[in-house]
Amino acid sequence: MSNQKKRNFQIEAFKHRVVVDPKYAEKTWKILEHAIHEIYNHNASGLSFEELYRNAYNMVLHKFGEKLYSGLVSTMTLHLKEISKSIEAAQGGSFLEELNRKWNDHNKALQMIRDILMYMDRTYIPSTHKTPVHELGLNLWRDNIVRSNKIQTRLLNTLLELVHRERTGEVINRGLMRNIIKMLMDLGPSVYQEDFEKPFLEVSAEFYKVESQKFIECCDCGEYLKKAERRLNEEMERVTHYLDAKSEAKITNVVEKEMIANHMPRLVHMDNSGLVNMLLDDKYEDLGRMYNLFRRVPSGLLTIREVMTSHLRETGKQLVTDPERLKDPVEFVQRLLDEKDKYDNIISSAFNNDKTFQNALNSSFEYFINLNPRSPEFISLFVDDKLRKGLKGVSEEDVETILDKVMMLFRYLQEKDVFEKYYKQHLAKRLLSGKTVSDDAERSLIVKLKTECGYQFTSKLEGMFTDMKTSQDTMHEFYASHPELGDSRTLVVQVLTTGSWPTQPSVTCNLPAEMSALCEKFRSYYLGTHTGRRLSWQTNMGSADIKATFGKGQKHELNVSTYQMCVLMLFNNADRLSYQGNRAGNRDSCFRLEKVPAISGLCEGEECSSERTYE
Known part of the structure; x- marks a missing residue:
């Protein structure tokens, strides 16, 4: 059995002929x-x-x-x-x-x-x-x-008629419209597009072409934009209620083209209501509406930017070149800051913080602020005014805000070294007269300038603060070494490093004997404790406080320059003085000074300044 070949068997169904009824x-x-x-x-x-x-x-x-x-x-x-x-x-x-x-x-x-x-x-x-x-x-x-x-033509006309009636304010059966439009969509995209959407868009374009022409003839710019915005929203709402979602971009494009793109130049330049008037009157709502509508069409925002930039440059040019405005540097800079704030608010509130508009604003300010060669000086004077007089009732945060705004104008300057020259002079006067509102505010601005321009730009300014601190220590040590002078610090000296402070021509000044003796004591002390240095008195940079008694015993304290102090001190010994000297053109001039009636007094204190140099 084992040698026999295995056989495979297959069972098949019984084959018979199936007879099917021929019917x-x-x-x-x-x-x-x-x-x-x-x-x-x-x-x-x-x-x-x-x-x-x-x-x-x-x-x-x-x-x-x-x-x-x-x-x-x-x-x-x-x-x-x-x-x-x-x-x-x-x-x-x-x-x-x-x-x-x-x-x-x-x-x-x-x-x-x-x-x-x-x-x-x-x-x-x-x-x-x-x-x-x-x-x-x-x-x-x-x-x-x-x-x-x-049916085909009748159906299309009926649907278009219902849309037209709805656009003109009638209420239609939106549910029925939705069902019929959905039927066309269910029959295939080509049916919806060919049998309804294409003619719908054509009729809509004609409708908005006629309507926009009517509106622009009778409405101002703001009213026209409101109508255009409302029509745009209506079409988007219509899509959500009974049209194919893919139709939204197509129908909004129609509205945008017919109501916005085709009328942009006329809208922005419309008399008494166009873009310039909106900017002048701070119409944030209208500006925002214009921005949102114009951004939907090609070159829309470019059109707004160009008109805004042109207007801004023209008004800025008038601002910085008007002789009347140049009479008050502080007011000049304040108007610049106000103008910047105005457009910053417009860009923030109406133009969605658009960086391209911010760049256009910066470019415009840089253009016209440099048309006036005195802008660096005026900005420095503005800072001097704020930091010298102080800001009554203003917090440190507000001071920081003002300094930040000043830095913004500083960035626009092309001649930053000119600003540095004037700023150094004004800072020196504030520091030497002790009339700066706050050392923290002064240093804060130095830090901002350093961040903006680097260490080299502010190294000398920082050196001025270092000299002031060193001078305080020096004066403390001076009076400690001269107990005979007592606690009344009649003399205050700031020792200034040559090169850090602005240099000004100084004339020979004969100090009163009281002051001259004190100055000599300080010179001996200073040179005795610092070798290899020399002192040069800069009386033109000093000031003095004089206590004076006027008629009827009225006492006053006068803050004067060192030169004025020298002249006033002479009247302690005379009621009338005359002076004859040689002025320009070699012509002799005579001066006669008379003592103010019943004025008498004695210099009680004087602040002198000197330069420190290295041999």
Whole structure:
């Protein structure tokens, strides 16, 4: 047995000839055809869908799929032609209602028919590359209803008329519109686009072309923009209610082109209400609306920027070149700051902090601020005014804000070294006179300048503060080493490093004997404790406090320059003085000074300044 070859056995079904009734296909189709008629006639409740499915299944199984499919097409077409007549007969407002009702009926019928013919849908149709039942039903509805000669144009005109009525303020049945538009979308993108969207956009363009022309003739710029914005919002709302979402970009483009792009130059330059007037009157709401509308069209923001820049440069040029405004440097700079604040607020509130507008603003300020060669000096004088007089009732944060604004103007300057020259002079006067509002504020500005321009720019300014601190220590040590002078610090000396402080021409000054003796004591002390140095008195940079008694015993304290102190001290010993000298042009001049009636007094204190140099 083991040597015998194994055999394979296969069991096959008994073969016999199946005899099919020659009238089977016709009989079965008649049953199915009747069922389709009943479905369209709303009599489907009495049908056995299980039996109908089995009949359709057997027809396909017995190779009668073609008969079943072609019969379906013929039967559905027959019913749709009858439905078309019913829709055509509908009058007025009932036209769309009838179309919508029949469309819903057709969809329900189509669902039941597809259930019955499911086996054909899954087997026969894919193998023969025919259109599936549901898609077939939509195509037949499209060809026999939507695109029939008597319905297609009427349907389009009805839909466009309803849109027009809604645009002119009437209330329409949006639910019905949504259903009809969705029907077109369900029939395929091409149906919606060709049969509705394309003519809808064309009609809309004409509508807004006419309306925009009417509005621009009777409205000012702000009113026109409000109407354009409202129309744009209406179209976007219309899309959400009953149009295809993909239509939003298309219809908004139409509104933007017809109402904004085609009228931009006229809008921005409109007399008494255009962009310049909005800027002048700080109309943030109108400016914001213009920005948001113009940004939607090509070159819209560029148009706004160009007009704003042109206006800003022209007004800025007038500001910095007007002789009347140049009489008060502090007011000059304050107006610049106010103008900058104004446009910063506009860009922030109305132009969405757009960097391109901020850049245009900076460019404009840089342009006109440098038209005036005295701008660096005026900015330094502005700082001097704020830090010398102080800001009453203003917090440190507010001082910082002002300094930040000053730095903003400083960045626009092309001649920053000119600013440095004037700033050094003004800072020196504040420090030497002790009239700076706050060392912290002074140092804060130095830090800002250092951050902006680097160490080299501020090294000498920082040296000035170092000298002031060193001088305080020196004076403390001086009086400590001369107890005979007591606690009344009649003399205060600042020892200044050559090169750090601004140099000014100094004339020979004969100090009063009281001061001269004190100065000599300080010189001896200083040179005795510091070798290799020399002192040069800069009386032109000093000041003095003089206590004086006027008539009727009135006592006053005068703050004067060192030169003024020298002259006033002479009147301690004389009531009248005269002076004759040689002035320019070699012409002799005589001066006569008289003592103020009943003025007498003695210099109680004097602040002198000197330069320190290295041998």
